[in-house]
């Protein structure tokens with residue numbers, strides 16, 4: 001069992017690694033106003049291997065009489081405990097995706113006439129700001145976040161308030177015209193989306209809407225579980241990305257297979273990071289697929305309603 005301390009009132013933007021206890025040792029000293037100590041355990045039933053989106057941890061703290069379970073994909077709960085997301089995914093499960101995807105983007109941008117600091121990035125599925133933080137670290141000056149849940153925005157405000165120029169809580173599959181125009185006016189020339197495609201998170205339609213908000217040309221940097229790029233993929237991303245490439249809408253400049261993180265059972269989970277350029281808008285018909293067109297399944301809004 002590992003210990004992790006949740007510190008309320010510590011200076012945001014510096015939360016990673018601060019106040020986290022490993023076997024009673026604090027990794028860095030930090031002043032806290034009020035602290036709650038949590039103990040975190042992974043289920044140890046080795047007979048039942050959990051699917052990636054079924055993974056959870058068991059938390060004990062003084063605020064609850066009983067240990068309670070938190071599913072990793074229950075982002076509302078995860079973000080509501082300061083530092084828990086960083087602890088689970090980065091400390092325990094060695095996630096490296098924000099850094100891997102952003103570095104791949106940096107490498108490609110360096111080979112182009114674009115100066116990375118001049119990117120205006122829309123970070124889709126921004127969560128509590130790990131990707132935004134990485135982009136700022138690389139020198140990007142304008143980073144905007146968007147996520148579907150309020151708790152993500154609250155976590156950014158609490159933990160990394162200086163990262164994003166603006167942070168929107170919105171569902172891109174249900175945008176009002178005024179919101180669409182507001183976002184278009186930002187003239188985003190880059191979109192990042194990390195650890196957020198598939199698994200009932202960002203559906204193809206939201207990805208497509210985000211893509212079409214960008215200027216042409218624009219940079220796109222994302223990652224996706226390798227299974228979702230295989231022929232058996234049911235999320236629709238494999239088909240969408242292939243069609244975008246075939247239609248000359250998206251030009252892939254770099255792709256990299258890498259270990260995104262470990263599962264709670266210690267197995268490597270492989271993802272593909274992809275960086276490329278937007279060359280054209282996704283045609284409107286792809287969004288309006290009707291039963292009579294072959295594009296019906298291309299851009300679907302997923303199961304979040």
Ligand SMILES: C[S@@+](CC[C@H](N)C(=O)[O-])C[C@H]1O[C@@H](n2cnc3c(N)ncnc32)[C@H](O)[C@@H]1O
Nearest residue numbers: 125126127130147148149194195196201202206
């Ligand atoms: C695993 S987190 C990744 C967060 C961040 N990109 C990172 O790498 O740390 C996935 C995020 O996608 C968000 N998300 C899920 N569905 C979404 C949608 N339709 N539109 C925008 N964000 C969504 C979730 O709320 C969650 O914050």
